[in-house]
Structure formats: C-alpha cells, structure tokens
Amino acid sequence: MKSAMPEKFDVIVVGAGPAGTACAYTCAKNGLKVLQIERGEYPGSKNVMGGVLYRKQLEEIIPEFWKEAPLERPIVEQNFWLMDKNSVVKFGYKGLEWGEEPYNNFTVLRAKFDQWFAQKAVEQGSLLINETVVKECIVENGKVVGVRTDRPDGDVYADVVVLADGVNSLLAKQLGFRKELRPDEVALAVMEVINLPKEKINDRFNVNDNQGCTIEIFGDSTKGNLGTAFIYTNKDSINIGVGTTLSSMIKSKMKPYDLLDQLKNHPMVSPLLEGGESAEYLAHLIPEGGYNSVPKVVGNGVVVVGDAAQLVNAIHREGSNMAMASGRMAAEAIIKAKERNDFSEAGLSSYRDALYESFIIKDLQKYKDAAHTFEENPQYFQYYLPMLNKAMSEFFTVDGVPKKDKQKEMMKMLTGEKGKLNVIKDIYRAWKAVK
Amino acid sequence: MHIVVCIKQVPDTKIIKINPKTNTLDRRSAPAILNPYDAHAVQEAVNIKKELGKGHISVISMGPPPATDIIKKSVEIGADEGYLITDRAFAGADTLATSYALSKGLEKIAKARPIDMIICGKQAIDGDTGQVGPGIARRLDIPPVTNVLEVLEVNEKERTVLVKRKTSGGYEIVQAELPCLLTVEKEVNEIEYAPLPNMIKAARYEPVIWTVNDFEGVDRTKLGLKGSPTVVGKMFTPPRPEGGKKLEGTADEQVKQVIDIMLERKELFFVK
Numbered sequence: 001m002k003s004a005m006p007e008k009f010d011v012i013v014v015g016a017g018p019a020g021t022a023c024a025y026t027c028a029k030n031g032l033k034v035l036q037i038e039r040g041e042y043p044g045s046k047n048v049m050g051g052v053l054y055r056k057q058l059e060e061i062i063p064e065f066w067k068e069a070p071l072e073r074p075i076v077e078q079n080f081w082l083m084d085k086n087s088v089v090k091f092g093y094k095g096l097e098w099g100e101e102p103y104n105n106f107t108v109l110r111a112k113f114d115q116w117f118a119q120k121a122v123e124q125g126s127l128l129i130n131e132t133v134v135k136e137c138i139v140e141n142g143k144v145v146g147v148r149t150d151r152p153d154g155d156v157y158a159d160v161v162v163l164a165d166g167v168n169s170l171l172a173k174q175l176g177f178r179k180e181l182r183p184d185e186v187a188l189a190v191m192e193v194i195n196l197p198k199e200k201i202n203d204r205f206n207v208n209d210n211q212g213c214t215i216e217i218f219g220d221s222t223k224g225n226l227g228t229a230f231i232y233t234n235k236d237s238i239n240i241g242v243g244t245t246l247s248s249m250i251k252s253k254m255k256p257y258d259l260l261d262q263l264k265n266h267p268m269v270s271p272l273l274e275g276g277e278s279a280e281y282l283a284h285l286i287p288e289g290g291y292n293s294v295p296k297v298v299g300n301g302v303v304v305v306g307d308a309a310q311l312v313n314a315i316h317r318e319g320s321n322m323a324m325a326s327g328r329m330a331a332e333a334i335i336k337a338k339e340r341n342d343f344s345e346a347g348l349s350s351y352r353d354a355l356y357e358s359f360i361i362k363d364l365q366k367y368k369d370a371a372h373t374f375e376e377n378p379q380y381f382q383y384y385l386p387m388l389n390k391a392m393s394e395f396f397t398v399d400g401v402p403k404k405d406k407q408k409e410m411m412k413m414l415t416g417e418k419g420k421l422n423v424i425k426d427i428y429r430a431w432k433a434v435k
Numbered sequence: 436m437h438i439v440v441c442i443k444q445v446p447d448t449k450i451i452k453i454n455p456k457t458n459t460l461d462r463r464s465a466p467a468i469l470n471p472y473d474a475h476a477v478q479e480a481v482n483i484k485k486e487l488g489k490g491h492i493s494v495i496s497m498g499p500p501p502a503t504d505i506i507k508k509s510v511e512i513g514a515d516e517g518y519l520i521t522d523r524a525f526a527g528a529d530t531l532a533t534s535y536a537l538s539k540g541l542e543k544i545a546k547a548r549p550i551d552m553i554i555c556g557k558q559a560i561d562g563d564t565g566q567v568g569p570g571i572a573r574r575l576d577i578p579p580v581t582n583v584l585e586v587l588e589v590n591e592k593e594r595t596v597l598v599k600r601k602t603s604g605g606y607e608i609v610q611a612e613l614p615c616l617l618t619v620e621k622e623v624n625e626i627e628y629a630p631l632p633n634m635i636k637a638a639r640y641e642p643v644i645w646t647v648n649d650f651e652g653v654d655r656t657k658l659g660l661k662g663s664p665t666v667v668g669k670m671f672t673p674p675r676p677e678g679g680k681k682l683e684g685t686a687d688e689q690v691k692q693v694i695d696i697m698l699e700r701k702e703l704f705f706v707k
Contacts, residue, residue, distance in 0.1 A: 007635060035635065127638040132631070152630040 009035045011334055012147055012158040013126075014134045014171060016043035018320045019306025020164030021117045022061050022327030023334075028124035030335050035156065036118070036126050037149065039133045044114025048284035050191065051232045051239040052214060053108045054321040061328055062120060064102075070116050072107040072234035073212030074099055077205075081268070083219040084389040088268045092215075099211055107212045107232045107239070109193070136174055137161055137302065143344070144175070144301035159343045160334050161302045164327065167287045169308035177304060178295030183246035184375065185289030187227060187314065190256040191241025192264075194276035198236045204272050205233050216317065219385040221263050225252055226375045229263050230317075231272065237279060238272070240264065243286060248375060256283065288314040291361070291368035298352045300345050303330045311360055315367045322360045329354040373433035379426060387414050436490040436591060438480040438552045439544060441537055441571065442473040442509060444502040445561040458670040460561065469505040471621065472556025474512065478624050479617075480554055481513035483589050491515050491548065495540050497525055497533060503642045510637035511629045517642040518544065524647040527660030530562070534570025535657045539650050541575060552589075552596065553616040557582055565618070572616040580611050581618045 013024045016038035024036040040046035052075065058065050066074075076099045079092030098104045122128050138146040138155060146157035163171045167186065172178050198209065205213040212233045221229035227244025242259045249256065263269055287293065287310040294311070297304045305311075306323035313322065333351035337343050355361055374380055391410040401409075415423045444467045451465035469477075477494060484490035494509040496502050497520040506517030520540050528536060544550065553572070558565035565581070572579035582601040587608070589596050594613040599606050601620055647653065656662060682689045 007632070127635060129631075129634040129638050132634060149631050151628060151634065154631045156631060156635070 006146075006153070006155045006157055008146075009033045009156070009158040010338060011035070011160050011162060012037065012156060013162040013164055014147060015164035015166060015306075015308070016040075016118045016128065016130075017047050017114060017164060017166065017306060017323065018117065019308070019311075019323035019327040020162065021114070021121050022058075022324040023162050023164060023305055023331045024126040024128075024327075025061060025117075025121040025124055026328050026331030027334055028121055028126035030331070032335065032338060034121075034126040035158065036121065036128045037132050037134055037147070038118070038128065038130045040130065042115055042130055043118035043128070044111040047110045047114050048189070048191070048282045049110055049320055050189070050230050050241055050317060051107045051109065051234070052105050052317060053113065054105045054318065055103050057321040057325045057328075059102065061324060066101070066103060066106070068116075070108070070112040072109060073207075073210060074103045075105050075107060075212040075214055076207065077211070077213040079213070079215045081215055081217040081219075081221075082385050082388055083217050083221055083266070083268055084386045085220055086267060087389040087393060089388055089392050107214070107234050109234060109237075109239075134165065134171065137163075137171055139175075142300055144299065147171075159301065160337065160348065162327075162330055162334075163302065163304045163308045164306050164323075165308050167285045167307040167310070169304065172295055172304050172308055175299060175302065177297075177299065178293075178310075181285075181287075181289070181293075183250055184371075185287065185293045185310075187243040187245050187286040187288045188249065188256050188283065189241055189243030189286050190260045190281070190283040191230075191239055192260065192278055192282070193234070193237050193239055193280040194273055195237045195279045196273070196276040200275065201233050201236065201238065207233065209235075217263075217269075219381055220266065221269075222259060222381070223252065223254060223262065224378060224382045225249060225254060225259070226371065226378075226381070228317075229259075231269070238276065240269075240273065241282075245288060245371070245375065246285075286314070286319070287312045288371060290314070290371060291364040294361070294364065297355060298333075298345055298348050301343050301348075303333065303348055303351050305330045309355075311364070313363050313367065315370055316363070318363070325358065325360060326355060329358065367433070370433040373429060377426070377429065380430060384414070384426070436484070436487055436551050436589070437493070437548050438483060438490060438554060439493045439495060439541060439550050440473065440476045440480050440509065440514065441541075441553065441555045441568070442477065442494050442496045442505055443470045443556075443559045444468070444496065444498050444505045445470045445559050448560045453672055455672075458672060467501060467504065469508045470556050470559045470561075472558060472560070472619065473505075474508075474556075474626055475621055475623050476554040476556045476617075476619050477509045477512045477514055478626050479586060479619055480552075481627075482624055483552075483586060484513070487589060487591065493517065493544055493548075495520070495537060495544065497521070497528070497536050497540070500644075503644075506642040507637045507640055510640045511633050512626065513629070513633060517640070518645060519642050520645045522646040522648075523659075524655065525659050527663060528658065529663035529665035530564050530566035530570060531664060532658055532660075532662035534567045534574060535654075535662060537567065538571050538574035539653055540645065541571065543645070543650065551594075551613050553577070553614070555616065555618045557618045557620055568616060568618040575614075575616070578611045578615045579618070580609055580615055583617045583619045584622050586617070586623065 010032040011027045011034045013020045013036040024034050028034045077094035082089040133150040134147045136148050137144045144161045215231040217229040222244050225244035225248040229242040232239040242263050297309050305326040311322040312319040330351045337347040391413050446462050446465040447468045452461045454461045480492045492514045494514045494517040555568035569579040583598045584601050585599040587597040597610045682692050
C-alpha cells in the first residue's frame with residue numbers, strides 16, 4: 001500500500017497521564033498542533049495512584065475544575081497511624097474549611113479522572129490516539145524529530161516530543177537521559193478498590209456524603225519495610241494499598257500482595273473493610289529516588305515530564321500534582337520555543353529553569369536524603385514505633401500507678417536498651433533528613 | 436465499489452453484570468464497544484477494497500450519541516466515512532423497527548452514492564438475534580447471504596460475489612448478484628492492527644449525524660417503541676450448569692463405568 005508523507009505536528013506527547021495531558025492541554029489551548037499517544041485502551045486504563053488529587057496544580061491549568069471533574073470526595077480529614085501488631089497510635093487533622101470551595105484535595109479514581117482530563121485536552125484541539133505504543137524517538141542529527149510507533153506506517157514527526165511515558169520511561173533511557181532504575185529508587189505499590197455502600201463508609205469513617213478521609217499507615221502495615229500503607233475513601237468504595245521500596249522487599253523477601261493481604265486482615269484495619277467487595281486490583285512502580293534520580297529533562301527537540309522525570313515526593317505522597325505542574329511548565333517552554341522557532345536544548349531550557357525554581361525540585365531537594373536515612377536505619381520503624389505504642393498504652397491505662405512514675409516508665413521504654421544518647425542521635429538524624 | 440457496513444455499539448458482554456432484581460443487563464457495568472462481529476464486517480470491507488485496489492467504505496449505526504465512538508473505531512480499521520442515526524424517536528426499537536430505520540438511512544446514503552454491497556456482523560452480542568441484517572435486505576429487496584465464512588471473489592464486471600457460508604452441517608459456496616447483503620462470522624478475517632495514519636484520521640473524524648427530521652417520507656409509526664411489536668414476556672438468568680460426575684479408578688474401570696452410565700441413560704442413543 002502506498003503511504004503518504006507522514007504528518008508533522010508541533011508537539012507529540014507520549015503518554016496520557018496527568019503530566020502528558022497537562023502538557024497537551026496547555027499546548028493545544030495556545031494554538032499548537034498536538035498529537036497525544038497513549039498505549040492503554042483509554043487514558044487511565046494503565047495508570048495507578050493511591051487516589052489523592054491536589055487542587056492547586058490542576059486549578060492552575062483548569063480553573064474550578066471541581067465543578068465538572070469526576071472526583072470522589074473532597075478530603076476533610078487526614079490521619080497518620082503508627083501501627084503495631086495489636087495497637088495503633090493515631091493523630092490527624094479534620095477541618096471543615098477543606099469541605100468548601102476551593103477545597104484542598106480530593107480522592108479520585110484514576111480510570112475515570114484521567115479519561116476526563118484527556119477529554120478536556122481533546123476539547124482544546126489536541127488529537128488523542130489510544131492503544132498505540134511508541135517504540136522509540138526518531139533522532140536525526142542529534143535532534144529528536146518524531147516518534148516511531150508499533151503501528152504500520154507508524155512514524156510521525158514533530159518539533160518537540162514530550163516524554164510523559166511514566167516511571168520506567170524507556171524513551172528517556174533510549175536517549176541516554178537516565179540509567180536503569182535501581183531497586184532503591186522505586187517503590188512497588190499494590191492496591192485494591194473495595195466497593196462498600198456509601199452509608200457504611202460514612203459511618204465507619206465518621207464523614208458525610210461529600211467528605212473524604214485519608215489514613216497513612218506506618219509500621220506494622222509494611223512489616224518493618226521502608227514504606228507506607230494507605231486507606232482513602234471514595235464515594236462508594238475504599239482504596240487500600242501498601243507500597244515499599246523494591247530494595248527493602250528484596251531484603252526482607254516479602255511479596256507485595258502478601259503485605260496487602262496482611263494489611264487487609266490487620267485487626268486495626270479489617271473492621272473498616274468488612275463486607276466490602278473487591279472491585280479492582282492494581283499494582284504500579286512509583287519513582288521514589290527523589291532529587292538524586294531526576295534525569296536530564298531537556299534535550300534537542302525533547303522534554304521529560306512527570307514520573308518519567310522521577311518527580312515524586314514520597315514523604316508527602318505528592319506525585320500527580322508535580323506531574324501536572326511539570327507538564328504545564330514544559331508546555332509554556334514549548335510555546336516560547338515556538339515563538340522563536342528554536343527547539344534546541346537551549347531553546348527549551350526555560351522548562352528546566354522553571355522546574356528547578358518551582359516547589360517541585362525544591363521539595364525533592366529538601367528530602368533528598370530522607371529515604372536513604374530511613375532505609376539505612378530500620379530502627380525507626382522496627383524499634384521506636386512499637387515502643388511508642390507501648391508508651392501510649394501505658395499513658396492511657398489506669399492501674400493505680402502514680403502519673404509521675406508512669407512518665408518515668410514511659411521515658412524508660414522509649415530510650416530503653418538504646419540509651420538516651422543513641423535516641424537523641426536518632427532523633428537528630430531523622431530531623432536532619434526531613435528538615 | 437461502494438460498501439456500507441452496518442454497525443452497533445454494544446456493552447462488552449464478557450464483563451457485563453446482570454441486575455439480579457430485574458434480570459436486565461446493567462449497561463453501566465461494562466464499557467460500550469463496537470460489536471465484535473461488526474468489527475470483522477468493517478475489516479472485510481477494508482480487505483475487499485484493498486483487493487480491488489479501489490472503493491469507498493461507509494459505516495452506519497443507529498444509537499445514542501456516544502455511538503460516534505464506534506464510527507471512529509471503524510475509521511481506525513479503514514472506513515472512509517460514517518453516519519449515525521440518533522434521535523429519541525428511534526429509542527426502544529426492536530429488530531423490526533431497527534431494520535426499518537437503517538434501511539431508510541441506507542436509502543439516503545445510496546442517493547448520494549449508489550451502494551454495491553452491504554455487510555453486517557452476523558449478530559450483535561447483546562441481543563444475539565441476527566435479524567437486522569436479513570431485515571434490511573428484505574426492505575431494500577436485495578439478496579441476503581448470511582453466516583459468511585469467507586469472501587472468495589468480488590467480480591465488479593459481472594457484478595457478483597462468491598462466498599463460502601456456514602451451514603448447520605458444514606459449509607456451502609454461494610454466488611450472489613450485486614447489490615447484496617452479507618452477514619459475516621468471526622472466522623471471515625483477522626482484525627488487522629490499524630495503521631497510524633488511520634488512527635490520526637479517526638481521532639479527527641466527526642461522523643455525520645442524522646435525526647428523524649433528516650428523513651423525508653419516513654413512517655413514524657414504524658420507528659422506535661411504536662414500531663416494535665416485540666414483547667419481552669420474562670427474563671431470567673439460566674442456572675449455571677452443574678459440574679459433571681468425575682469417574683475414578685483405572686482406565687478399564689472408568690471405561691466400564693462410562694458404558695454402564697450410557698446404557699442406563701438410553702436417551703443418549705435416542706432410544707425412548
């Protein structure tokens with residue numbers, strides 16, 4: 001069959017997750033000719049996250065998006081659980097100001113949300129094609145000029161290619177922008193969506209129909225591995241999941257699905273899920289290497305955004321918001337480059353500048369040693385957490401022991417075998433890692 | 436050669452759930468897809484066009500506005516254009532009213548560009564009736580050739596088509612005059628991985644939308660619920676078949692047991 005001259009676009013965006021779609025949306029809105037290519041059956045079909053969507057960064061792209069986006073519940077309560085085998089120390093914050101416009105964050109189901117978001121980009125004039133895998137970037141004279149897909153007559157050209165192909169970006173690797181991911185740079189998260197009637201969710205989590213609740217769980221939820229578990233409330237389902245770094249899973253020889261099973265059956269957790277029906281089971285890698293893992297993000301005719309650029313703040317469970325912000329920044333740089341008709345690395349470098357001046361890289365830099373510190377020092381999860389549970393138990397137990405003696409006992413428990421000096425050292429180390 | 440393919444959007448019955456109270460399909464529980472038999476019908480039109488070296492492929496569907504998705508899907512496979520008949524007046528149609536409405540749409544298409552061949556899937560996976568294809572052929576007064584396994588030859592000069600069609604005991608080779616209507620089995624072809632230019636074309640494509648007002652001289656009493664004499668008396672979910680009996684023991688013992696069972700249950704040999 002004769003094939004016509006392949007078409008040329010201003011921008012090709014590879015991937016229809018939050019980063020790619022934010023970029024496609026912003027480019028199309030500014031009149032650029034955009035082609036967005038997604039490998040899944042539809043945007044969101046292959047995308048996974050715990051389920052918290054932050055308002056701020058999406059609002060900067062689509063003002064008042066909450067009036068039409070398929071969101072689950074605005075989050076009014078966020079909790080931390082420090083969990084031991086048969087106990088838990090809880091703290092959190094509930095504020096009704098989060099239940100009103102403009103809201104703080106929302107729970108979402110990605111399969112629905114990503115489709116909606118991608119459709120918004122299509123409405124701006126971006127062309128979206130699904131079920132198409134980009135195999136490689138077409139490079140001519142040291143410049144990316146297009147992509148090669150797995151379809152017949154599958155080459156297509158553009159001034160700029162945006163790599164939004166996710167955590168294990170094979171395209172960024174092909175261009176030599178990054179090395180193979182190390183097991184300590186990625187977490188493996190598994191999660192389930194469990195259907196539960198709205199009334200039960202409202203009762204069990206003490207919320208109204210339009211109020212959501214999040215719980216981040218440390219300690220026994222990961223069996224001492226470096227990682228966290230989470231429970232988020234949707235409209236009539238619950239997201240529950242657990243993620244730990246691949247390296248700690250390898251070290252402890254634990255399987256992610258076993259961790260999730262144990263979590264679901266944990267006595268502190270199982271009453272929340274009782275009677276629920278498992279609707280979806282998902283697993284995904286999360287880039288948690290932080291600042292040190294961020295690859296080269298700009299080249300000749302190419303930029304890297306979102307997970308592909310390893311833009312995730314694991315400590316604050318932020319990822320999709322960084323993805324969207326990076327996608328928007330990349331789009332703004334592309335629009336500038338188009339005005340000057342300079343798509344070289346220098347011409348696109350304003351993306352890198354914007355990224356490094358923004359909260360994204362600043363936050364990643366702040367926590368650049370955090371994961372490493374906690375991975376190298378398992379005592380935080382394995383020693384202090386159970387001790388804290390025991391101390392709290394002591395505090396609340398009325399057994400005729402004078403309070404002064406109790407406090408002494410609690411301090412002894414916390415410092416215990418380690419001695420005061422070591423405890424102070426540990427506290428200082430943890431503080432340094434996150435300060 | 437102008438080939439028109441009739442297509443339908445259906446819920447994916449592989450994953451659909453049934454409402455236990457009403458025994459109807461819970462259409463929200465499954466994504467809407469291009470009826471798989473119809474996808475093969477579009478692919479067959481593409482193959483015929485390729486074989487002849489020229490031609491024009493139109494697709495037509497009746498359904499709610501989201502059915503534009505399956506027209507776009509057909510453009511991905513290789514259709515040149517698509518029409519969607521969508522209007523409240525058509526809602527609730529059974530196979531009789533549907534074939535009437537589609538035949539009106541086909542007449543309208545034929546006015547602009549005469550039709551040489553119509554291809555349908557052999558049935559839709561949600562209703563499983565297989566009646567709409569032959570119903571259209573009857574109304575347009577052209578020969579229906581159902582259950583096509585293979586299109587052997589399309590002869591433009593002689594204006595004939597030669598096909599292999601499935602029968603209850605095997606297959607037969609049938610020749611029909613053009614224009615005619617074929618309904619195809621899945622075996623008729625393999626759906627090809629669509630070329631990238633088709634994907635881009637489909638992403639841009641806006642189907643032609645027709646409402647009831649676009650049809651002149653249409654008999655409104657034959658449309659939608661009014662034109663549908665089918666009455667659904669009762670719907671039920673058939674009980675799951677129980678597992679068969681498992682025979683234990685050595686091979687000889689098992690053979691003996693099988694023979695005993697067969698002799699005991701004489702109906703296997705049609706002996707009353």
